Amino acid sequence: GSAANLQESDLSTTETAAxxxxxxxxxxxxxxxxxxxxxxxxxxTTLTENLLLKGGAIRLAGQVKARGDKRRARSDWMxxxxxxxxxxxxxxxxxxxxxxxCNLLDTPGHEDFxxxxxxxxTAADSAIMVIDAAKGIEAQxxxxxxxxxxxxxxxxxxxxxIDREGVSPxxxxxxxxxxxxxxxxPMIWPAGMGGLLRGIFDPENDRxxxxxxxxxxxxxxxxxxxxxxxxxxxxxxxxxxxxxxREEMELAREGSPTFDIEQYRAGHMTPVYFGSAxxxxxxxxxxxxxxxxxxxxRAQPAATRIVEPxxxxxxxxxxxxxxxxxxxxxxxxxxxxxxxxxxxxGMRLKLSGSGKTIGVHNPIxxxxxxxxxxxxxxxGDIIGIPNHGTIRVGDTxxxxxxxxxxxxxxxxxxxxxxxxxxxxxxxxHMRRALESLAEEGVTQVFKPEIGANWVVGVVGQxxxxxxxxxxxxxxxxxxxFEPAPYETARWVVAEDAAELKRFMEAHRGNMATDRDGAPxxxxxxxxxxxxxxxxxxxVKFSATRERA
Ligand code: G4P
Numbered sequence: 001g002s003a004a005n006l007q008e009s010d011l012s013t014t015e016t017a018a019x020x021x022x023x024x025x026x027x028x029x030x031x032x033x034x035x036x037x038x039x040x041x042x043x044x045t046t047l048t049e050n051l052l053l054k055g056g057a058i059r060l061a062g063q064v065k066a067r068g069d070k071r072r073a074r075s076d077w078m079x080x081x082x083x084x085x086x087x088x089x090x091x092x093x094x095x096x097x098x099x100x101x102c103n104l105l106d107t108p109g110h111e112d113f114x115x116x117x118x119x120x121x122t123a124a125d126s127a128i129m130v131i132d133a134a135k136g137i138e139a140q141x142x143x144x145x146x147x148x149x150x151x152x153x154x155x156x157x158x159x160x161x162i163d164r165e166g167v168s169p170x171x172x173x174x175x176x177x178x179x180x181x182x183x184x185x186p187m188i189w190p191a192g193m194g195g196l197l198r199g200i201f202d203p204e205n206d207r208x209x210x211x212x213x214x215x216x217x218x219x220x221x222x223x224x225x226x227x228x229x230x231x232x233x234x235x236x237x238x239x240x241x242x243x244x245x246r247e248e249m250e251l252a253r254e255g256s257p258t259f260d261i262e263q264y265r266a267g268h269m270t271p272v273y274f275g276s277a278x279x280x281x282x283x284x285x286x287x288x289x290x291x292x293x294x295x296x297x298r299a300q301p302a303a304t305r306i307v308e309p310x311x312x313x314x315x316x317x318x319x320x321x322x323x324x325x326x327x328x329x330x331x332x333x334x335x336x337x338x339x340x341x342x343x344x345x346g347m348r349l350k351l352s353g354s355g356k357t358i359g360v361h362n363p364i365x366x367x368x369x370x371x372x373x374x375x376x377x378x379x380g381d382i383i384g385i386p387n388h389g390t391i392r393v394g395d396t397x398x399x400x401x402x403x404x405x406x407x408x409x410x411x412x413x414x415x416x417x418x419x420x421x422x423x424x425x426x427x428x429h430m431r432r433a434l435e436s437l438a439e440e441g442v443t444q445v446f447k448p449e450i451g452a453n454w455v456v457g458v459v460g461q462x463x464x465x466x467x468x469x470x471x472x473x474x475x476x477x478x479x480x481f482e483p484a485p486y487e488t489a490r491w492v493v494a495e496d497a498a499e500l501k502r503f504m505e506a507h508r509g510n511m512a513t514d515r516d517g518a519p520x521x522x523x524x525x526x527x528x529x530x531x532x533x534x535x536x537x538x539v540k541f542s543a544t545r546e547r548a
Contacts, residue, residue: 024342024378027101028309031380032294033337035105035121037145038130039138043160047130047277047286048093048104054287055095055102092335092382094365100291103382107144116320118147119393122408123319123337123382126154126294128286129270130277133159133166133193136175145180151407152267154295157184158286163211163276165194170252173272183269185259186252188285190274191237191245198237199225200274200282201249208233211281225281265295297380300339302396303404307340309379314341314349315398316383317405318391321440332440333364333384334391341399343377352396352404360385392439412489412543413444413457416522417464417481420453426477430454433475438515443467446489446512446520455484455512455522486510486522488529490541499538507532518545 038044093104105124107117121127127148131137137145148155159172166172173184191198191208199210207227228235234242263269271289275282297309300317307315320335348359364384365377377383385391394408421430434454438445444457458464464481471477491514494500504511504519512520521541523529533541 024312024340025310027342027378028297028380030099031101031103031296031378032126032290033103033105033124033297033380033382034126034128034290034294035107035124036128036130037107037121037141037148037155039132039135039140042130042132042135042138042141043277044130047128047158047160047283048106050277050280050283051102051104051287052093052095054283055097094381097287098291101381102290103380105382117144119319119408121147121153122151123317123335124153125296125298125380126156126290128290129155129157131157131159131172131176133161133169133172133274134164136167136172137179142179149180149267154265154267154293155182155270156264156286156289156294157270157272158277158282159272159274160277162190162193162200162274163197163279163281169193169248169274170255173252173256176270176272180270183257183263185256185264185269185271186249187259187271187289188273188275188282189245189249189252191241198241198245200285201245202227202285203249203253206230208236209281209285210236211276211279214279261293264293297339301406303406305403307403307405309340311340312342313399313401314343314347315339315396315401315403315405316343316349317408318393318395318397319408321391321393331386332389332391333386334395336383336385336397338377338379338381338383339405340379343381343383345375347399349397349399350402351391352398352402354390356390358385358387358390358397362386389436389439412491414459414488415461415464416446416455416457416484416486416489418453418484419456420480420482422478422480429475430471430477430479433471433477435515437467437470445515446522448522449508449511449513455486456481457489484522485524487525489520489522490529490543491545492519492521492539492541494539496538499536503536503539514545 036044036048093106095102095104105120107120121144127144129141129145131141145155157176159166159169167175169186169190173186176182177184187202187204189201189203191201197211199208201208207229209227210225212225237245257263257269259271260269264271271293273282273286273289275286277283299309300307300315302315316336316338318334318336322333322335343360343363345363346359346361348357350357360383363377364386365381385397391397396403396405419430419434421427431454434443434445434456437443438456443463446455446457448455456464456467458467468479468481471479489512492500492503494503500519507521510522510524512522514520521529521532523532529541
């Protein structure tokens with residue numbers, strides 16, 4: 001019989017290990033874990049829906065939002081997202097396409113939630129950058145791009161909404177090239193735009209995908225136009241129009257470097273796709289690009305060594321914790337990116353740092369499709385681990401070895417506020433609430449050296465509202481925030497411990513500690529920060545802090 005028919009016990013230990021090794025290798029090769037970065041309104045939700053639809057994960061477009069509505073009913077703080085019409089919760093959606101397992105990380109789009117978004121990006125191997133053809137590169141896209149650049153995350157560009165009047169495709173390519181300092185390689189080229197849109201060219205396969213305007217016979221919302229090749233393109237467009245579009249496309253291709261997968265994977269070049277998420281034009285081509293070009297799970301740096309995804313032993317890091325998903329239970333879900341090995345339900349994992357061991361009996365897997373509960377997950381996958389607060393953002397979990405993954409940063413808060421309690425008897429409760437919510441990684445809590453008031457740091461104004469509303473709803477404590485005399489904060493480190501001590505003593509009024517006890521310098525103004533920076537050259541001021 002074949003090896004597959006043998007019982008585990010029939011095989012020697014080395015044979016079992018070898019077989020497990022090759023299974024992990026195959027699974028890793030067939031995985032793509034990616035996120036979408038965009039400015040609000042560029043079309044991320046619409047594109048997500050259509051990617052899932054293409055991947056067979058959902059049957060009808062609209063379900064991503066519908067599901068969101070159901071989720072919103074669950075707890076009070078989610079009312080804010082309902083009122084504001086934004087999405088605060090982020091999840092992972094897994095689907096299969098052409099034999100490849102795709103993990104799409106959903107990053108909250110609202111700019112106020114950037115820290116959470118930033119950290120979600122640390123769990124992605126690549127990104128799709130969605131740009132609105134009429135608006136070009138917008139503020140939030142640029143910010144998120146910069147986070148991707150920190151790690152040279154490969155980016156595929158999707159220029160969306162070409163069914164509307166937009167900037168010329170040439171100008172859009174130029175803008176990406178110059179604003180992001182990236183080489184752009186046109187992969188799909190639009191034939192017209194807005195009212196004049198006729199379809200898209202796929203020069204590699206010499207195909208043309210016609211665009212059927214909505215309302216026309218073929219242009220139903222779920223129909224996908226058949227692609228044309230050879231003579232049929234000219235028949236469809238007419239010789240003159242075809243000549244004009246071909247000329248444009250050739251011009252674009254001559255003016256750009258040819259696509260080079262190595263350059264793309266190194267983060268230096270972005271392949272550019274034009275399309276319309278709403279009209280399903282170019283979505284299939286985009287998904288094909290992910291499957292063909294996007295990198296499989298990467299090696300992950302740890303403090304002591306680099307961990308390869310194909311190693312048989314399980315390891316992973318937590319990039320997000322969501323507390324109180326169910327208002328009736330004080331439970332949390334830690335989202336862990338698996339960095340190596342094959343995870344099995346019921347496996348025991350060791351938490352670096354505390355050394356505690358956790359049995360993972362009820363992992364949450366994120367297949368967007370109705371299917372049987374899965375028992376296994378591989379490097380590149382995300383699993384949700386329910387727990388009671390033992391697991392924190394930045395934590396490493398391993399099967400055996402003591403490892404600490406690096407590179408999951410805290411970001412310097414852009415808004416600092418003092419927390420004021422309406423009922424001073426509840427100080428202890430409030431502290432617990434603040435710390436617990438900080439563990440989710442959305443807000444930061446600082447304890448100043450001098451004075452009794454806690455300071456919270458957030459990346460955007462809306463987070464303060466979320467924070468107050470959650471403290472009220474989940475802990476029954478009324479707080480409000482008042483201005484703190486600080487504008488910005490930096491983590492401080494120095495090679496020379498004595499120098500750091502001198503610095504801290506000289507600035508006691510500015511010093512605080514974060515929830516891990518790490519020293520933080522809070523500056524009253526950017527000017528003060530600049531001045532201090534210059535005066536203390538041996539102290540390193542960092543806008544991010546990596547959990548170690
Ligand atoms: P976001 O998640 O990035 O914020 O964007 P979302 O998908 O919600 O899209 C924002 C708006 O842009 C939506 O319109 C959506 O229908 C529209 N849109 C997305 N892709 C395309 C496209 O390819 N072409 C055109 N013409 N429009 C597109 P809305 O009216 O704000 O919302 P809705 O009421 O349609 O949901």
